[in-house]
Amino acid sequence: MSSAVSSAHAVPATPEAGASPVLSASGIVKSYRSGPLPWRTRRVLNGADVTLNKGEVVGLVGENGSGKTTLMKILIGALAADAGAVARPDQVGYCxxxxxxxxxxxxxxxxxxxxxxxxxxxxxxxxxxxxxxxxxxxxxxxxxxxxxxxxxxxxxxxxxxxxxxxxDLLLLDEPYAGFDWDTYTKFWGLVEQRRSRGRAFLVISHFVVDEERFDRILEIREGRTYPR
Incomplete structure (x- = not known):
């Protein structure tokens, strides 16, 4: 994890009247060094936004190298962003x-x-x-x-x-990779059980087979998130 000071910060999610987000991330920017020269960088995320509400199951898709895992690591706090803000609960499940x-x-x-x-x-x-x-x-x-x-x-x-x-919040990066069909269906049964108690899920998937299992699907393109 980078020790550099970043303008992205994590703050406790504050309840508001009505449904308040369990996770709120806005304007997430992240670049990596590209090659041996320090001034050459490649921007992976360019203002990505993610919001999850209680009981929501949201899919995150995109091509290889689009920044899905980078965004997930920033949301969990394992990687510092270059800019943006993240509000999440104190305890998060991360796969x-x-x-x-x-x-x-x-x-x-x-x-x-x-x-x-x-x-x-x-x-x-x-x-x-x-x-x-x-x-x-x-x-x-x-x-x-x-x-x-x-x-x-x-x-x-x-x-x-x-x-x-x-x-309250689970961030899962390709959680069912290597599962057989029986375990795959058990996984979704477990998700349904926990979402009924208000738990929120953000699930990265290389491709989405069962779109009906998700409330929403976000796609990362050119460093930004778009509804699919």
Missing amino acids: PQEPVVYPRLTCNEHFELFGRAYGMRAGHERACRQEIYETLGFERYASVRADQLSGGTLSKLNLGLALLPDP
Whole structure:
């Protein structure tokens, strides 16, 4: 993560009368150095905007290199923007495209570690963990180390860690990559269950198969977001 001071900042989302956004991002700009010369840059995001309300499921699509993952990392606070503003809750569930796990820890140990990081009580963490195991169908791997899991089971663990504290906002980058059809349908059942409790989802997908599952779809083109 860059340590440079940026004009993009995260502030707590403030409730207003009526439906207030769970996530609000405006004017997000991000450039990367292009080549060895420091003054040559490539602008990836050029004023992108994203707003999510309670209970919304929003898809984020775009061509490879369009800036989807860059925008997601800025929304979660893992990457500093060059300009813009982000308002989000204090606790956000984040499922990165590439699982970030500890190879020598088991699935159970991952949940215990993340539960402590989220500030969850041990009993509550175990109950939430069990629900995730049962919903995604990988309880039999509870005592298996991450470096011994198949790609599909690793994706389940990656998603499960984001779901663990049942946060108001979930940012998911290609969350069902590697899932079989049964797990894919279970994933959407889980999304429907949580959105009924007011949880909001932003889901990056390389391509959208089931558009009816989303309330809205945003497409990134030339560094900006447009309704699709």
